Amino acid sequence: MDQSLSSDLLPAADEAITDAGSAAPAPRSFLDRLFDRGLLIRTGVDGLYGRSGAFESVVEALDRLVSRIGGADGAEALRFPPGMARSSFERSGYLKGFPHLAGTVHSFCGNEADHARLLACLDAGEDWTAKQAATDIVLTPAACYPLYPVAAARGRLPEGGLLFDLQSYCFRHEPSLEPTRMQLFRMREYVRMGTPEQVLAFRELWLERGTKMMSDLGLPLAIDPANDPFFGRAGKMLANNQRAQALKFELNVPVNSEDKPTACLSFNYHQDHFGTTWGIHQADGSVAHTACVGFGLERITLALLRHHGLDLDAWPADVRAQLFG
Numbered sequence: 001m002d003q004s005l006s007s008d009l010l011p012a013a014d015e016a017i018t019d020a021g022s023a024a025p026a027p028r029s030f031l032d033r034l035f036d037r038g039l040l041i042r043t044g045v046d047g048l049y050g051r052s053g054a055f056e057s058v059v060e061a062l063d064r065l066v067s068r069i070g071g072a073d074g075a076e077a078l079r080f081p082p083g084m085a086r087s088s089f090e091r092s093g094y095l096k097g098f099p100h101l102a103g104t105v106h107s108f109c110g111n112e113a114d115h116a117r118l119l120a121c122l123d124a125g126e127d128w129t130a131k132q133a134a135t136d137i138v139l140t141p142a143a144c145y146p147l148y149p150v151a152a153a154r155g156r157l158p159e160g161g162l163l164f165d166l167q168s169y170c171f172r173h174e175p176s177l178e179p180t181r182m183q184l185f186r187m188r189e190y191v192r193m194g195t196p197e198q199v200l201a202f203r204e205l206w207l208e209r210g211t212k213m214m215s216d217l218g219l220p221l222a223i224d225p226a227n228d229p230f231f232g233r234a235g236k237m238l239a240n241n242q243r244a245q246a247l248k249f250e251l252n253v254p255v256n257s258e259d260k261p262t263a264c265l266s267f268n269y270h271q272d273h274f275g276t277t278w279g280i281h282q283a284d285g286s287v288a289h290t291a292c293v294g295f296g297l298e299r300i301t302l303a304l305l306r307h308h309g310l311d312l313d314a315w316p317a318d319v320r321a322q323l324f325g
């Protein structure tokens with residue numbers, strides 16, 4: 001991580017921790033300071049971290065805050081484990097757009113001789129994974145992915161459409177030294193299915209609510225048009241198209257730097273993509289449109305730590321009241 005990034009941002013409400021004894025103290029990166037405080041815990045893999053109790057208390061408080069804001073809408077809460085059926089994953093189209101981010105679960109499928117070879121490889125420091133084979137499970141890439149086949153299996157939507165409340169650990173193979181880009185992180189979502197008007201109204205509502213929520217938490221923000229990181233040359237066209245049609249917006253907060261703010265919430269209109277892919281139909285038989293709002297729970301936590309400091313007890317009273325009150 002660029003060391004200059006930690007200093008070009010606002011009063012970090014937290015003094016830089018310096019290397020004891022060195023003549024010119026080197027500024028610690030934001031990630032290092034999170035490790036120093038034990039808020040995140042190293043595992044040896046970039047983007048794969050343990051979290052302290054204090055960090056988790058913020059994640060849980062944010063989850064509750066989102067529930068309070070969306071609570072009166074009558075969303076149906078569903079929770080899936082962080083893996084989904086490989087068959088559903090294949091059908092979802094994720095591999096067309098994002099083969100580089102996907103994570104699959106493999107397991108040992110050999111016999112005793114293979115087992116002996118595996119242990120020998122391990123001892124010799126060689127690749128022991130040859131006898132690993134794909135299981136029926138892949139890691140969930142976004143909290144809403146396991147939902148669509150379930151919704152489709154229920155038959156036509158009711159007149160008013162449907163609204164779901166989801167939260168899941170998600171996996172994306174995007175190792176990074178930016179603490180905000182993890183490989184395993186939690187995404188809270190609301191997903192709306194119905195007519196184009198219904199799902200666009202839902203997205204408008206959450207653009208307003210998300211903006212209010214984050215500014216009430218004392219975070220500087222901007223809403224910007226965005227695109228997903230589609231793979232390859234064909235992906236460039238998909239990304240341009242997504243922007244041209246204003247299908248994705250992000251709520252960005254400077255966390256790692258002012259120049260490259262971090263998407264903490266995203267607001268996605270899928271048009272009839274998932275409706276067509278999964279055969280989700282409205283009450284009148286036409287293909288359903290869908291939209292989702294996603295909250296990156298670790299990212300919002302990190303944004304709060306960046307702007308209010310690494311000591312939760314020293315956060316502004318009104319911010320603490322909203323989260324822990």
Ligand code: ATP
Nearest residue numbers: 172180181182185187263264265266294295296299
């Ligand atoms: P980015 O452009 O930064 O990669 P994204 O467009 O991939 O973000 P979405 O796919 O819309 O993000 O995911 C929904 C939310 O999940 C994001 O708004 C963000 O808060 C969070 N998120 C996405 N990727 C990560 C990650 N690697 N680590 C932590 N949180 C993430």
Ligand code: ZN
Nearest residue numbers: 142144189292
């Ligand atoms: Zn989604």
Ligand code: MG
Nearest residue numbers: 172174228229
């Ligand atoms: Mg991404």
